[in-house]
Amino acid sequence: MRVKNIYSKLTELVLILLVFILIGIISNENLFFVYKKTEDNKISEVEELKEFIEVYEEILSRYYKEVDKKHLIQGAIEGMLSTLGDPNSSFLDSEKTSSFNDRMTGQYKGIGVEILDTNENEVLIVNIFENSPAYKSNLKVGDVIVSIDGVDITKLASFEIANIIKYKPSDDIKIGIKRKDELLEFDLIKEEIILSSVVKEVFEVNNKKQGYIKISIFAANTYSQFKQALLELESENIDELIIDVRNNSGGYLSSVSNLLELFIENGKPLYKMQTKEKTETIYSESLEKRNYPVKVLINQYSASASEILAIGLKESYNATLFGVTSYGKGTVQEIFLLDSGAMTKITIKEWLSPKGNKIDGIGVIPDIEIKSEIMFTDYSEDLQLQETLKK
Numbered sequence: 001m002r003v004k005n006i007y008s009k010l011t012e013l014v015l016i017l018l019v020f021i022l023i024g025i026i027s028n029e030n031l032f033f034v035y036k037k038t039e040d041n042k043i044s045e046v047e048e049l050k051e052f053i054e055v056y057e058e059i060l061s062r063y064y065k066e067v068d069k070k071h072l073i074q075g076a077i078e079g080m081l082s083t084l085g086d087p088n089s090s091f092l093d094s095e096k097t098s099s100f101n102d103r104m105t106g107q108y109k110g111i112g113v114e115i116l117d118t119n120e121n122e123v124l125i126v127n128i129f130e131n132s133p134a135y136k137s138n139l140k141v142g143d144v145i146v147s148i149d150g151v152d153i154t155k156l157a158s159f160e161i162a163n164i165i166k167y168k169p170s171d172d173i174k175i176g177i178k179r180k181d182e183l184l185e186f187d188l189i190k191e192e193i194i195l196s197s198v199v200k201e202v203f204e205v206n207n208k209k210q211g212y213i214k215i216s217i218f219a220a221n222t223y224s225q226f227k228q229a230l231l232e233l234e235s236e237n238i239d240e241l242i243i244d245v246r247n248n249s250g251g252y253l254s255s256v257s258n259l260l261e262l263f264i265e266n267g268k269p270l271y272k273m274q275t276k277e278k279t280e281t282i283y284s285e286s287l288e289k290r291n292y293p294v295k296v297l298i299n300q301y302s303a304s305a306s307e308i309l310a311i312g313l314k315e316s317y318n319a320t321l322f323g324v325t326s327y328g329k330g331t332v333q334e335i336f337l338l339d340s341g342a343m344t345k346i347t348i349k350e351w352l353s354p355k356g357n358k359i360d361g362i363g364v365i366p367d368i369e370i371k372s373e374i375m376f377t378d379y380s381e382d383l384q385l386q387e388t389l390k391k
Contacts, residue, residue: 052076070340077344086347088333092159093342105220110165111173112193114217115145115158116249116301123158125177126247126301127216129195133188139177141247146183147176165190198225201379202236205389211238212385218251218305223258230262242388243309244297246323250304253332260309261286263294264316269354271308273332279352284316294319295388298364299372303327307364311353314367321366322388330360 056076059067078091112132113125125143128134146154148164156164165173171190176183197219201212211233215222233241260270264284273280296310296319307326313319330352333345350360368391372383379385 074342081344081346084347086331088329088331089345089347091342091344107192107194108166109190109192110162111175111188111190113139114247114249115161116303117158122154123156123161124301126249129193129216130199132193133191137186137188138184139175139186140179143177143179143184145175146178147174147185149174150176195219196225197222198229200229200233202233202238203379203389208239209237210389211236211241212244213241214244214246215248215306215309217248218255218259220252220255222251222255226259227262238292240293240295242295242297242385243313244385245302245306245309246297246299246384247301248303248306249301249327250306250329253305253308256305256308256312257282260284260312260316262288263290263313263319265289268316270312270316271354272352272356274350274352275348279356281354295391296321297384297388298323298326298366299384300324300363301327302364303329307359308351311357311359311364314364315354315357320368320391321364322368322370322391323366323384324369324371325365326363328359328361328363330358330362 056072059072060069074091074093081089081091110132112129112134114127114129115123116126118124122144125134125139125141125145128139128141145161146152148161149168153161153164168190172187173190174185174187176185178184195217197215197217199214199216203210203212211230213226213229213233215226230241257270261284264270264286265288266284266286268284270282270284273282294313294317296313298306298310298321302310302323303326307329310319310321310326314321330350331347332349332351334348336344336346338344350358352358368388370384370387
């Protein structure tokens with residue numbers, strides 16, 4: 001390819017790339033630009049981009065079908081991220097970004113389930129939101145989604161399945177699931193789902209009044225919901241508190257940080273953050289202090305922010321952990337919003353426990369193991385909860 005052709009395409013390529021590179025990070029609810037043109041990182045370095053530009057031009061000029069330039073660049077971004085070998089660093093197009101935002105803001109139209117990709121390449125229902133179409137049906141936590149409207153979707157990722165459900169033109173939908181060795185189908189009607197991420201109860205066991213708060217996700221409004229529930233429980237003079245983060249796949253770091261500061265007194269560590277350059281300890285700046293016993297319920301689907309909460313309370317508040325070893329997601333992603341409406345999630349840090357213990361790929365190990373295949377919606381049938389109440 002002639003050198004002048006490389007330079008002729010460079011301007012066009014830079015304009016396209018700038019749409020994706022001049023982007024903002026959402027971090028602790030603050031928006032700022034992250035692309036900086038420095039001597040060590042120049043988009044105009046032709047030698048670094050030469051092969052890419054050559055292939056880009058060849059595809060545009062010689063490929064036998066029409067090519068969408070936007071999709072071509074998106075594919076290049078996805079390719080770059082895939083070489084990191086990190087499943088948590090990913091590109092989300094505008095539709096996937098919309099679904100992600102729905103989930104984190106707490107309102108969307110759907111059937112009311114939270115799903116997760118497993119290590120067995122299955123898509124598992126890990127949470128069912130109260131009063132949703134799924135809640136009113138016989139879908140259960142632990143079901144594996146295998147079809148939608150009779151079409152096999154077992155090769156799709158969880159976000160692809162979520163988008164199929166969300167963007168289906170009609171509201172009626174047939175969900176096929178695998179439950180152990182049984183295949184079942186359920187007819188549902190999509191509804192507007194208003195997500196409450198916190199549920200509270202009071203239980204009196206062993207002459208103790210035990211407050212109970214379940215957190216389904218760490219969304220933008222979870223901290224305020226949790227604090228309100230906590231104050232209401234404390235007004236009833238609880239002796240102990242159980243925080244349930246089973247099947248909670250995570251969410252905003254700022255949300256769990258604020259929540260930890262309700263319990264961990266000023267100056268004590270919440271967690272540590274490790275980059276390739278340094279390890280930083282994040283300390284509590286709270287003016288609040290509590291001293292009643294706290295128990296935390298975790299399971300194999302408790303991930304990310306849920307694990308930060310559990311190990312933070314264990315090591316800096318002396319909470320007791322119940323259940324089974326958690327998922328083991330010990331990395332932090334920041335969200336890069338693109339002008340196109342898409343976004344990338346890029347792993348920028350690894351978090352460690354307050355004492356510096358590694359969580360990624362290991363998980364948080366409970367102090368008292370209580371095994372159970374499923375979490376029942378009826379408290380009386382919930383083995384893990386009932387055993388935790390007795391301890």
